Amino acid sequence: MSLVALIPAHDEQDRIVATLAGLYRQASRPDRIVVVADNCTDETARIAAHCGAEVFVPTDNHDKKAGALNQALGPLLDELDDDAYVLVQDADTVLNPDFVACAVDAMADPEVGAVGGIFYGEPGGGLLGLLQRMEYQRYAVEIRRKKNEAVVLTGTGTLFRASVLREVRAARLAGTVGGGDGYYSLASLTEDDEITKAVKTLGHRTVSPDGCWLVTEVMPSLGKLWHQRLRWQRGALENLRDYGWTPVTAPYFRQQMLLGAGALALGLFATFAVLSLTLVGWHGFSVFWTAITLLFVVERTLTVRRLGWRASLLAAPLVPELLYDAFRQAVFLRSLLDLALRREARWVAT
Template sequence: MTLVALIPAHNEQDRIVATLAGLYRQTVRPDRIVVVADNCTDHTARIAGHCGAEVFVPTANADKKAGALNQALVPLLADLDDEALVLVQDADTVLNPGFVECAVDAMADETVGAVGGVFYGEPGGGLLGQLQRMEYQRYALEIRRKDNEAVVLTGTGSLFRASVLRQVREARLDGVIGGGDSYYSLASLTEDDEITKAVKTLGHRTVSPDGCWLVTEVMPSLGKLWHQRLRWQRGALENLRDYGWTPVTRKYFFQQFMLGVGALALALFLLFAALNLTLVGWGGFSPFWSAIMLIFVVERTLTVRRLGPRATLLALPLVPELLYDLFRQTVFVRSLFDLALRREARWVAT
């Protein structure tokens, strides 16, 4: 069995060494490591070459990450048989040393077409970075509760069967699924979310075992976080619009519906609290509502306890995470409006 790692990179000279070092430390190392240096104006390609990786430079690519990956996959898959495995990993990510071995073991189940990583946030970033790490920690717990089903084959690190990638391209060419005529969709802002739906639509399972964890960057500013999450959310909504209601997408539609319910509930709660304080004033503590609040506090602190005492203390007062949730829900509402008004989606580098 041949295993090839494919790393799309755009101006990642500061991170590419750590990314490659993570691959060289794998208990099961890839047979080939290919860095796809897409429109780089820095030393990413030269550094990758010095570190022993192959370097592929896309030709006149105007289709961002998806276009770069498609160009690299054409010659790569031409030399691989159907049993080969392709690891696609972002250049700002470091895999844990057992990631590849765990992913390959998961592929022993022939119903599994792809394995997605479980991502955690890197250190740093101040308060905003800590809030993102807490969010990612809870997301990892959610995946575990869903029997390790991969909700998204995250671009931070996912392993595909070569045969499945070929099937995705054939399905696009046959019009079974949209997104162009290659492996990754050129019509989606979130190519990893779209290819997850493509793989599942073709009848394959996607999993995220606990051992396939990795560490990825956190957004250092609200501006970058806003653009990242707006791209994620708008892309997810557009993918659902394009795929429509199917046995595969109904879970994703329900997820988006619950996000809307959560946004509405939070808005109504804040409005009620403001009106109550303005018209009635502070009425003291209520035993019932205090008990409800205590349940929330316990849940929020227990789900981040593995991140250490700083995360636990940050979860205790609820207010910082309430504001963070309000930020995320604002992104959701903005994405809905943009989609409904058919505003052109913009890709902003983060």
């Protein structure tokens, strides 16, 4: 068995050392580590080479991360057997030392075609950073509740069978799956979400075991967070449009419908509360609704308790997270509107 780590990187000189150190600390170290230095204008390539990694520089790439990965995967897969593994990891991410070993163990199940990581937010970022870490913590809880099914083969860290990547490209060439003629789709804003659907459409399971966790960056400002989430959400909606309703995409359609219902419910609740207080006034506490609210508070605080007392304290009053949820729902509505009006999607670096 051979395992190659592939790290797409664009101007990541400040983070590439920590990323590579995380790979060198793996209990099961990759046989090769290749940094894909895509349109870099900084010292990413030089630093990666100095740290002992191979460096691949894409030629005339205008297709962002997906295009860079496709160029690197071509010659790489020509050298690998079908039973080899390819780890694709973002350059702003640090894997826990047992990530690779855990992912390879999960591959013992022949039905598993890819293993995605469970991501947590790095320290810092103030209040906004803490809210993102709380969101990621609850996402990890949700993955466990789904018996560790990988909802998305996250770009922060995913292990593929080489044979599955070849199947994906063959399916694109045959027209069974869209997105161009490469391994990753060139037609999607969120290539990680799209390749998840491609792998599942081809009949493979995708999992995220508890041991496959990693730490990734959080957005330091509302502007960067808006652009990141707009890209994620618009890409997810476009991928569903392109794939249509299938047994694979049905749960994703339901998830998007629930997001829409949540946005509608929050808007109706806010409108009702304002009208009620304005026209009727305050009538005191309701025992029933107070009890429901307290149960909700308990659930919100318990699901982030591993992040420490600050997270639990922030979750308890509900209001900060309600505002954060309103922000996410605004992203959803904007993405839906842009898609409906066929506005051209713009990629903004974050």
